[in-house]
Amino acid sequence: MPKVAIFMGSKSDLEKVKPCAQILEMLEIDYKMTITSAHRTPERTYNLIKEMEEKGCQVFICAAGMAAHLAGVVASKTVKPVIGIPISASSLGGMDALLSTVQMPPGFPVGTVALDKAGAKNAAWFAAQILALTDASLAQKIANFREEMKKEVEKAANEL
Numbered sequence: 001m002p003k004v005a006i007f008m009g010s011k012s013d014l015e016k017v018k019p020c021a022q023i024l025e026m027l028e029i030d031y032k033m034t035i036t037s038a039h040r041t042p043e044r045t046y047n048l049i050k051e052m053e054e055k056g057c058q059v060f061i062c063a064a065g066m067a068a069h070l071a072g073v074v075a076s077k078t079v080k081p082v083i084g085i086p087i088s089a090s091s092l093g094g095m096d097a098l099l100s101t102v103q104m105p106p107g108f109p110v111g112t113v114a115l116d117k118a119g120a121k122n123a124a125w126f127a128a129q130i131l132a133l134t135d136a137s138l139a140q141k142i143a144n145f146r147e148e149m150k151k152e153v154e155k156a157a158n159e160l
């Protein structure tokens with residue numbers, strides 16, 4: 001049963017979104033990743049939100065570039081937390097997607113992470129932390145990975 005939904009606006013976003021799925025896999029969190037667009041396939045988007053909620057999904061992650069309305073539209077249809085990953089997909093270098101993801105009207109927040117791959121990774125960590133509020137073993141797993149990251153920094157420092 002997927003706990004997290006990852007939606008992206010286009011197949012062209014996939015390479016930048018893959019790290020999100022990889023982190024969820026590393027944390028052994030069930031997820032469903034698919035392509036849907038609030039602009040091009042509004043009905044599919046609405047149906048997917050409903051389907052995912054019925055399956056027990058707790059967090060929605062939405063990645064989109066350009067006029068990135070996908071996360072906002074998902075936020076309008078669910079009261080589950082929505083995390084937006086802005087994708088740089090135009091000559092504006094991602095500022096278009098960043099602003100259209102983050103600047104939501106009050107009452108419909110989209111927790112917005114950094115652009116592209118770095119943001120994709122943090123979207124997964126953030127979703128995991130939300131799920132860990134009610135899952136002690138997942139919280140411990142996240143803490144263990146943080147220990148590993150700490151060791152990597154110390155190892156790199158020692159090797160300099």
Ligand SMILES: Nc1c(C(=O)O)ncn1[C@@H]1O[C@H](COP(=O)(O)O)[C@@H](O)[C@H]1O
Pocket residue numbers: 008009010011012013036037038039040063064065066067068069070071087089
């Ligand atoms: N921002 C949105 C939405 C949406 O918000 O509904 N649907 C697609 N897109 C974005 O358009 C960009 C170009 O898409 P194409 O490469 O398919 O032309 C992609 O970054 C996609 O996320």
